[in-house]
Amino acid sequence: MNFRKFINFWKIDKFLFLWSLCAILNIIAFLFIYFKISPSNQLISLKYNVLVGVEVFGKGKNLYLIPTTAALISLVNFGLFRALKNHQIFYIHLIIFASLIVQITLLAAVFFLKAVN
Numbered sequence: 001m002n003f004r005k006f007i008n009f010w011k012i013d014k015f016l017f018l019w020s021l022c023a024i025l026n027i028i029a030f031l032f033i034y035f036k037i038s039p040s041n042q043l044i045s046l047k048y049n050v051l052v053g054v055e056v057f058g059k060g061k062n063l064y065l066i067p068t069t070a071a072l073i074s075l076v077n078f079g080l081f082r083a084l085k086n087h088q089i090f091y092i093h094l095i096i097f098a099s100l101i102v103q104i105t106l107l108a109a110v111f112f113l114k115a116v117n
Contacts, residue, residue, distance in 0.1 A: 015081075018096045022074050025103040029067035029110050037114055039063045048116045063113065070106040074099045 033039060039060025046063065047056035077099040084091050 015092070015096060018100060019074075019078065019081075022099050022103045025100075025107050026067050026071050026074065029070065029103075029107045030064070032107075032110055032114070033063050033067065037063060037110075037117060044117045045113065048113065054116065063110070066106050066110055066113075070103050073102050 037044075037060070039062075041059050041061065043057045044060045044063070045054040045056070046058040047054070049055050077095045081092055081095050084095070
C-alpha cells in the first residue's frame with residue numbers, strides 16, 4: 001500500500017468522522033426535544049436570558065427551529081467544504097470545526113431550555 005494513499009485515506013476519514021459527528025449531534029437535539037421536552041401547542045419559553053429571565057414565549061413546536069437552524073448551517077458549510085476541498089486546506093478545517101461548534105452550542109441551548117421549561 002502506498003504511503004500517500006494511506007495518509008489521504010485517514011484525512012478523508014477524519015473529515016467524514018467530523019461531519020458524521022455533526023449529524024449525530026443534530027439528531028440528538030431533535031430526539032431530545034421530541035422525547036424530553038415533548039413540545040405541543042402550549043406556550044413555553046423559547047429564549048432565556050440570565051439577567052431578565054425568560055424573554056420570548058412561543059409554541060413548543062418552535063423549539064424544532066433550533067436543530068433545524070444548526071442543520072442548515074451545517075449543510076451550507078458542507079457545500080463550502082465540497083467546493084474548497086481541493087484548494088484551501090485551512091478553510092476546510094475551519095469550516096468543519098465551525099459546524100461542530102455550532103452543533104455543540106445549539107445542543108447545549110436545547111439542554112438549557114429543558115431546564116427552564
